[in-house]
Amino acid sequence: MKKCWLAILSLMFILGACSGGGSGSEEDSSEAESSSGEEVTLRYFHPGVDQPGTREGIEDMIERFESENENVTIELETAGWDDAYQKLVTDLSGGSAPDIFFGGTRWVPTFAAMDALLPLTEQASEHIKLFHDPLQSNVTINDEVYAIPRGFSTRTLIYRTDLIDEPPTTWEELVDTAVEVQENNEDIYGFGVSGASHISTVEQYLNYVYQNNGDVFDEEGNVIINEPEAVEALQFYTDLYRVHEVVPNPVEYNREELPTLFSQGRIAMYVIGPWGRNMMGEEPDNDEFPYDNAPLPEGASKSNIFGSDSIMISNETEYPEEAWDFVEFITQPNEQKQYDLDQGLVPIQKDEMEEEEFHEDPFFSKYVDMIEYGHEAPKPTAWEPFQDIISEAVQNAMEGTDPQEALDEAAEKIEEEDLMPIQE
Secondary structure, three states: OOOHHHHHHHHHHHHHHHOOOOOOOHHHOOOOOOOOOOOEEEEEEOOOOOOOOOHHHHHHHHHHHHHHOOOEEEEEEOOOHHHHHHHHHHHHHHOOOOOEEEEEHHHHHHHHHOOOEOOOHHHHOOHHHHEOHHHHHHOEEOOEEOOEEEEEOOOEEEEEOOOOOOOOOEHHHHHHHHHHHHHHOOOOEOOEOOOOOOHHHHHHHHHHHHHOOOOOEOOOOOEOOOOHHHHHHHHHHHHHHHOOOOOOOHHHOOHHHHHHHHHOOOEOEEEEOOHHHHHHOOOOOOOOOOEEEEOOOEOOOOOEEEOEEEEEEEOOOOOHHHHHHHHHHHOOHHHHHHHHHHHOOOOOEOHHHHOHHHOOOHHHHHHHHHHHHEEEOOOOOOHHHHHHHHHHHHHHHHOOOOHHHHHHHHHHHHHHOOOOOOOO
16 A cells, blocks of 8 residues: 555645646747757756856756757756755645756655656666666666766775774774774764755765665565665664763764764764765865875675765756757766766766776775775655655664664564665
């Protein structure tokens, strides 16, 4: 039986579509009448365009597309990332969705279940092969491609080079190094992790699950987050706080707050993507808190989650050919490379990894090296309630609940809310 939240979203979407709204309504079609060379206007929604260093590159990209497709005009729309998901849900269900939109890949299953996305399998069967395999899997549901990967990042361990001679390479060494830092330095924790109710808590914890050869769902979509591998990972994650006492209270922080703790001299190590350097505000060789990065310490294996963002096309667009032309254009190798360099992102396409520009900086190059150990993200039917359930399990364990009990409860809630991946 479909879950209540999905039934409501789907009903809203159907009612919105029947009302005649959307990017293809009569009111919007005065500038766009056909796909045969007449004038076409496409609305493109990209969250976070007004963040520093973002708008100019995207507008230049649009200008390049329009110069090669003179009959197509791209109208750029934006909102903050915190508001983007709700705005898209509202627009999709209300019949006013943009033709093309950029967003978290974690949203793809929800929008696909709403029948809000244009399937791209036919157009993208070869194009999708440009991207790393886990990213291909992230946007594919029941062998149907629903989005094109656009941005992603790997993770490395950031560590203080004035306090740590050699970075840890295993879970055991991670604990030992953190303990040693604290024994030799007052008022600093050896490590930092997140436990706040936030997507970063889910991603940070799942890194340990994958490093312990665990997973959230099996190949048939059954919940296995409460099996031994994931339980052991949560035990290790919580022991950092409750047993070894080498991290500040994780429940008080999400991952994006760890760079501040690091630059304030309150933690000596933490895990983050390449954007962490900008968040710290200093280059690695600074005098106050010199640092470097290293591959993530491994458990039973070396792994890191491939969280990503993707581009989707509305199932209600009147101009699917032109919309696909735009998506294909901006994700062709030369354009994708330019976007990744502009945005400071890890190369998202396989051949892109070999480009010299991504290896000139030894710090950034280590993020490229971690691509080899990427693991696809889980694909619950709806990410937001799934995120809340996993975050709550982590927080409960941090506060003293037995990890097995916390994950048993999480598994039960995932099943009760029918959040398992979409199956045929």
